[in-house]
Amino acid sequence: MxxxxxxxxxxxxxxxxxxxxxxxxxxxxxxxxxxxxxxxxxPGQPIFSEMPFVAMQHLSNQSLVQGCENCYAVCGSIESQLAYILHVESGAIPPVPRTVKVDIEESLPQKGIVKCSCGAVYCSNECRVAAWERYHCLLCVGHPDTPMQDFVRHSCETNEIFLLAAQVICTICVSFARSRNLPEARKPVDMFYKLPWWEVVSTAADLEPGQTLEEYCGIFKDLLSHTVELFVRGLQFNINHLMLHGSHPDAESTYMENIDFENVFVDCEADGILSVDFFARVVGMFEMNNISLEIRHPCSLVAEMYEDSDNPEIKSWLATVSDNIEAKLKLEANEEDEEDNEEGSEQQWEYPYLEGTALxxxxxxxxxxxxxxxxxxxxxxxxxxxxxxxxxxxxxxxxxxxxxxxxxxxxxxxxxxxxxxxxxxxxxxxx
Known part of the structure; x- marks a missing residue:
């Protein structure tokens, strides 16, 4: 509908x-x-600020930056952040000078690392709970038997934007379970003009010789049909599991006592929210309306704070860390990038941003x-x-x-x- x-x-x-x-x-x-x-x-005046309706960190970026899946802060201490970029244990990182530690505690509060049983990362238990109560309770793959694992694995192998579309639909389902008002729950999505995914990404220039546009669109339709089948199967399992066990990351929370998942799956299915067409239009909405999420790495801010420092201990620490990070990023780059950065690489390399997409x-x-x-x-x-x-x-x-x-x-x-x-x-x- x-x-x-x-x-x-x-x-x-x-x-x-x-x-x-x-x-x-x-x-x-x-x-x-x-x-x-x-x-x-x-000029320069902040006009307004806004949290995303939905967002996600790019999968390819997750190997360098450990970001919170709720507020998108970079998680952990400076040592753990550096260790994560370098793929080493925190103990292998040169000790942060005491002066730097004191300054950071005052001007750059560090985040923690809290994980869901499925491996999702958050900067605090508050963020973990917030994500759980907004959508993650239905998208979590922590239960060993949930078919949602098949959907997540499939999306990681084909198109990560499917994960974002699933987040939207789970958000609608949770909102409906709270309010029992489905038109209101889906309104944030209905406010955006949506073409099906295949109409957004398909053009005549993409066609193989002798291929029709309808045949080309059919490739996307078949992929999405299989994708939605996997997602719906996982969603039904997770809803039933919640109804049976009422699990919540905070054992003392009364949240599950005030939310009713009875008939949520049936009603959302009848409304078309679990259809291939709706999923396709949500994906199309992202293709046309998403904005890149780019969040500066805290280590970059630390390096900037002390780039003109005369303290020999700080200078030595910064130089060692910078050399290690630069070497690691060069290994991550492809050969063409390495050639481009051979000259003047000291000016060109930078700490990786947390990168993603958001609506x-x-x-x-x-x-x-x-x-x-x-x-x-x-x-x-x-x-x-x-x-x-x-x-x-x-x-x-x-x-x-x-x-x-x-x-x-x-x-x-x-x-x-x-x-x-x-x-x-x-x-x-x-x-």
Whole structure:
């Protein structure tokens, strides 16, 4: 079932999200949904901040950065963070100078490491509980018999975005179990325009000789059909397990006493939320609306704090750590990258960022411009929209979806993935 919310419902939904933020929701000619300035904004001024509706760290990034799966902070002490990058035990890391430790405790609070039975990593028990109560209780593969393991393994081998789509559907199911109001539970997803995944990623340029677009789309449909079959099987098992055992990471929590999973699977299935079509539209929504999650590594901040230090102990420690990290990152890079970085590598290498993808309900409402007036910065999972220039009341707020230091043809080719052609003043003048 698809809910077509009217303009009044949509406006109220975004007004509730915006509250006192200096922005307003509206429609831009030729673009659709948009955000506008509700007051004058100055260059460098933070406009609003937002936690993601859903997000995940890229699987390929998890071998270098251990991130919290709830708030996306880098987990652990400085020693454990360095050890994780280098793939060694913490004891093999040069001891952090005492002066540095004292300064870090004051200016850069370090996070812990708490793990779910399935291996999911969190920076605190609070984050573990928050993720469990939002979606993880249905996506967890900690039970040895859950078929959800098959879905997660399949997604890791084919397309990690399937894990993010599953997170969305589990979030809807949990929200419905709390409120017993399915239209309200799925509303955050319904507010985004969604094409099926195969319509977003398939173009005539991708076709093999003699292949039709329908045949090409069929490849994606078959893959997704198998994916959803695995997911639904795992979801049904996990819901039944929760109903039988009421498990929760906090043994003293009364959360499970106030949530009702009875008929959640049946009702969501009847509503179409567990269908291939809905899953495909959620994946398509990510392809068109997701924003890269890029969070600076705390070790990078520490190195910056002491780059001009005259303390010989600190200088020696930084040099040793930097040399080890640089050598490790060169090993991780491919041969082409190594050749590119042979000269001046000291200036070019940097600590790995925590990298992922996220869907922000408000930030994803901002349209693209190759001359953006807003940029997005991150601290842990919190994204902050910042004005790049003087913005007047009523001006549309625009970000860039791509790297803008390309010519107009390259930019338009990259933007075609978002199903539109940019006609901003810069593109018009360069055409």
């Amino acid at each position: 698809e809910y077509n919310h009217d303009a009044t419902t949509r406006a109220k939904y975004f007004a509730d999200l915006i509250q006192e933020k200096p922005i307003r929701f509206g429609y831009a000619e030729g673009k659709g949904k948009a955000l506008f300035a509700a007051k004058r904004l100055l 922000y309900s408000l930030i994803c409402m901002m349209n693209h411009s190759c001359e953006p007036n807003v940029a997005v910065s991150y601290e842990y999972g919190v994204a902050t929209a910042v004005a790049l220039q003087d913005i007047s009341v009523g001006d549309e707020l625009c970000i860039s979806y791509i790297e803008t230091d390309q010519d107009v043809d390259a930019r338009r080719a990259e933007l075609s993935e978002y199903q539109f052609e940019c006609n901003c003043p810069r593109c018009e003048s360069e055409s």
